[in-house]
Amino acid sequence: MMIMTKPILIMNGIILFYLIQRLSEVFISKTNEKWLYLHHHALEVDKKESAQMRVFHSLWFVSLILEANLKQELQQPLYALIIYCILGLCLIIRLHSMEKLKAFWTIKVLSLENPVISTSGLYQYVRHPNYFIVMIELLCIPLLFKAYWTMGIFSFINFFILARRIKAEESSLMKHSAYRIHFEEKKRFIPFIFMLCLAVLPLHAKEKVFQTPNYNEAKKNESFLKFQSTSTKLGLISTNFDGYAKDFKINYQLEQDHLKDLEVSVAVKSLDTDVGSRDDKMHNQIMDAEKYPELKASYTGPVALTEGTQTINMIFTIKDKKVSRPVTFTVSKKDSKILVNGSAKLGLQEMGLPDPSIMIAKVRDLFDIEFNVVLD
Known part of the structure; x- marks a missing residue:
């Protein structure tokens, strides 16, 4: 017969507290989900998860x-x-997260037509503060009782579950440009912990x-x-x-027949129009290559590598300006x-770049981008 000593009462009281909290x-x-189903046409992303x-x-x-009561130790x-x-x-951070997300805080991963993106509080710095504290709780609560x-x-199993959940959630949210623009360069929570999560996924980093x-x-x-x-003269x-x-x-990142975390980096000084004076002006006056040596285009994904034509919204970063623009591309396969x-279109004005026109020649603001790349 178990004697209910003071430490055991404290131990079971703490466990009961967390059980009530979870419930x-x-x-x-569930209350938030009902509201989201009704007002935002929410769909559950992964019922199995x-x-x-x-x-x-x-x-x-x-x-x-079971383990805590068998050991009966603090x-x-x-x-x-x-x-x-x-x-x-952890409790403070959890309440903070729920307060910031308000009715958009749910246990299930839902896909929304028009999600409201929280960018205040801890969400200024990381994407998933709530997941981080779940990991800490799964470690610390058993540790308190020497379980x-x-x-x-x-905790080990949680890495697998968390990796899958984040993958499903971000695949849904990254479809929305507002989320990508704010969170693309934000850490998920603490970098080294997420690296452990990624270790369980069949991802392969590639660079071409x-x-x-x-x-x-x-x-x-x-x-x-x-x-x-x-260019139009006179x-x-x-x-x-x-x-x-x-x-x-x-x-x-290559995962089976999908690409993720796609980033294209271009050395500004490598842009060449075959006219020296024009290139010099482009590199130094327009692009400020010394201060901003690269321009980038990124997309978190995933991108299906199935044959056919697709359109995605990529984030273009030129100097310190970020703009989301549609990119249309066709995938085909040859051997391996x-x-x-x-192609894509970018305007100088929308990217915050100065007009390169001179008195006798007006340069069109809109530039057409074309690309052809071979991946393996």
């Missing part, structure tokens, strides 16, 4: 209760005090570098990045001009290679 979160989430979460947390509580007072402080901070088996096994010595070689190369516009005679990037690279060619 209250389920109630809040939601079921896994329910089973996982239920088993965690069962394991914690940490030394000093260690316990430190853990209490950490858990108290080391529960702590180790369930494309370099040519001059304009003519870049023009003839199978993989190219081209830009073109029009308002009468219009001529087209083009240029190529002699040095650009593509970084991406993937061929991608497409």
Whole structure:
């Protein structure tokens, strides 16, 4: 027969507190879900993941209760005090997260037509503060009762579940330009922890570098990045001009037949129109290559590598300006290679770049971007 000593009462009281907290979160989430289904036409992204979460947390509580009551031990007072402080901070962050997301806080991962993006509080700095504190709680609560088996096994499993959940959630949210613009360069929570999560996913980092010595070689190369516009002299005679990037690279994550975390980086000084004076003005006066040596285009994804034509919204970063613009491209496959060619349009004014026109020649603001790359 178990004697209900004061430490055991404290231990089970703490477990009961967290059980009630979790149940209250389920109630809040269900209330929010009903509102989102009604007003935002929400759809659940991954029902299997939601079921896994329910089973996982239920088993965690069962394991914690059994192991803690079998051991009937608490940490030394000093260690316990430190853990209490950490858990108290976690509770504050959890409430902060719920307050910032308001009715958009849910346990399920939902896809919304027009989500309201929270960019205040901790969401100024990280994408998922709530997931971080869940990880800390899964470590610290069992640690408080020396339930080391529960702590180790369930924390390990949580990496798998969390990796899948973040993948599903960000795939849904990154479709919205407002989310991409604010969160694309934000950390998910703490970088090294997320790296551990990624370790369980079948992702393969790739980098393709494309370099040519001059304009003519870049023009003839199978993989190219081209830009073109029009110059009108005295308002009468219009001529087209083009240029190529002699040095650009593509970084991406390859997962089966999808690309993720796509980023195209172009060395500004490699932009070549085959006219020295024009290039010098472009590099130094227009693009300020010394201060901003690269321009980038990025898309978190995923991008399906199925044959056919697609359109995605990429984030273009030129100098310190970010703009979301549609990019249309076609994927085809030849042997073991993937061929991608497409186009986009960028305006100088929208990118905050000065007008390169001179008194006798007006340069069209809109530039056409064309590309063709071979991936493997």
